[in-house]
Amino acid sequence: MVAGIETRFFEGPPHQKSPRYSLTDFDSGLFRTVGEILAVSLAQGGPAPTFFSQWAYSYLCNGQINPTQLDKNTVADSQLRLLIDQVESSTEQSLQGLTDEILNCGFTGAISVQNKEPIVRAITLHAVLRLQPMLEQLKEGLQLYGLHLLIKQYPEICQPLFVLGGDVKNLWQDLKTAVHKRCPSNLTELEQFGKEE
Numbered sequence: 001m002v003a004g005i006e007t008r009f010f011e012g013p014p015h016q017k018s019p020r021y022s023l024t025d026f027d028s029g030l031f032r033t034v035g036e037i038l039a040v041s042l043a044q045g046g047p048a049p050t051f052f053s054q055w056a057y058s059y060l061c062n063g064q065i066n067p068t069q070l071d072k073n074t075v076a077d078s079q080l081r082l083l084i085d086q087v088e089s090s091t092e093q094s095l096q097g098l099t100d101e102i103l104n105c106g107f108t109g110a111i112s113v114q115n116k117e118p119i120v121r122a123i124t125l126h127a128v129l130r131l132q133p134m135l136e137q138l139k140e141g142l143q144l145y146g147l148h149l150l151i152k153q154y155p156e157i158c159q160p161l162f163v164l165g166g167d168v169k170n171l172w173q174d175l176k177t178a179v180h181k182r183c184p185s186n187l188t189e190l191e192q193f194g195k196e197e
Contacts, residue, residue, distance in 0.1 A: 035141020
């Protein structure tokens with residue numbers, strides 16, 4: 001199930017994926033459903049979705065995108081990656097042929113080879129910032145079983161569940177054991193536990 005979700009709703013290099021830009025899936029609430037399925041999988045000891053990019057996981061933790069963490073390698077969308085490649089290898093004349101695509105990404109400066117770097121930066125920011133609604137809906141789904149609260153309270157502990165690296169099975173077991181020892185009977189008690197820890 002998790003592998004199917006990765007293929008259908010995420011794109012990018014292995015273990016560095018971002019949500020696929022789809023307003024149709026967003027409008028249908030499918031990213032919320034994806035979050036719920038991931039929460040259930042983790043709660044039941046199923047496979048961890050260790051395919052998230054670092055920036056996407058950071059957004060799940062704190063709801064903010066740090067522009068200083070973004071570079072052209074952050075762009076997962078294949079069409080925007082192609083546009084970046086075209087801009088970087090362009091001449092003055094070929095760059096003018098990309099004007100519409102560049103303007104659609106929010107670049108407002110002069111379109112010239114001297115501005116290749118700011119153009120690529122604008123494309124990068126456009127590629128990432130347009131994914132915020134999908135990530136917000138995904139966070140809503142992760143609220144199932146209080147998982148999103150745990151991610152916010154323990155971002156370093158939960159990171160290996162979403163970003164490749166570390167011993168996922170032991171970390172998840174340690175987190176479940178810590179929560180279980182406190183035996184929260186509702187979401188308010190779980191929140192209180194997170195604040196105390």
